[in-house]
Amino acid sequence: MKRKFAVSIILFSNLAPMIFIAILMLGCGKDSPVNNESNIPSEYRGRLVEDQGTITVQSREVTFRVWDHGRVVDGDIITLIVNDQVLLDTFELKGPDAKQQVAVTLEFTGYNYLLLFAHNVGSIPPNTVGLSIHDGMTEQSFELEANLSTNGAYNIVVE
Numbered sequence: 087m088k089r090k091f092a093v094s095i096i097l098f099s100n101l102a103p104m105i106f107i108a109i110l111m112l113g114c115g116k117d118s119p120v121n122n123e124s125n126i127p128s129e130y131r132g133r134l135v136e137d138q139g140t141i142t143v144q145s146r147e148v149t150f151r152v153w154d155h156g157r158v159v160d161g162d163i164i165t166l167i168v169n170d171q172v173l174l175d176t177f178e179l180k181g182p183d184a185k186q187q188v189a190v191t192l193e194f195t196g197y198n199y200l201l202l203f204a205h206n207v208g209s210i211p212p213n214t215v216g217l218s219i220h221d222g223m224t225e226q227s228f229e230l231e232a233n234l235s236t237n238g239a240y241n242i243v244v245e
């Protein structure tokens with residue numbers, strides 16, 4: 087009888103942290119509004135926005151890495167926006183061996199957007215950005231392009 091009691095205490099002490107984490111996760115889920123459709127704006131700073139693709143991730147906590155995807159690193163300067171929030175401001179891209187890393191919590195479950203605004207096109211047009219997104223489990227790569235009349239955008243869908 088005594089032993090059974092001891093065993094159940096051990097069981098509970100093992101389970102308690104997991105229950106705590108589960109409650110925390112439920113709480114986080116409630117804070118995140120759900121977006122079932124693309125929220126890419128039709129224009130930004132007077133330029134049209136082109137939808138250049140969709141990527142799916144498993145977490146709202148993601149880390150982007152950003153670099154110049156052109157054949158030559160030619161001085162492309164960008165601003166990157168996630169759901170109206172500036173992620174990188176007037177940032178000069180470096181090559182693939184010096185990727186800029188930036189972490190962000192995506193606002194929505196479902197559709198979020200990432201937008202590229204080009205401040206120039208470097209010496210070789212257009213403004214080309216290589217990106218990767220890591221959701222804590224996997225890293226996926228994609229590209230964005232922009233010029234002085236069109237912004238590029240990507241849908242980032244949190245499953």
Ligand SMILES: [Ca+2]
Nearest residue numbers: 207208210212
């Ligand atoms: Ca360029």
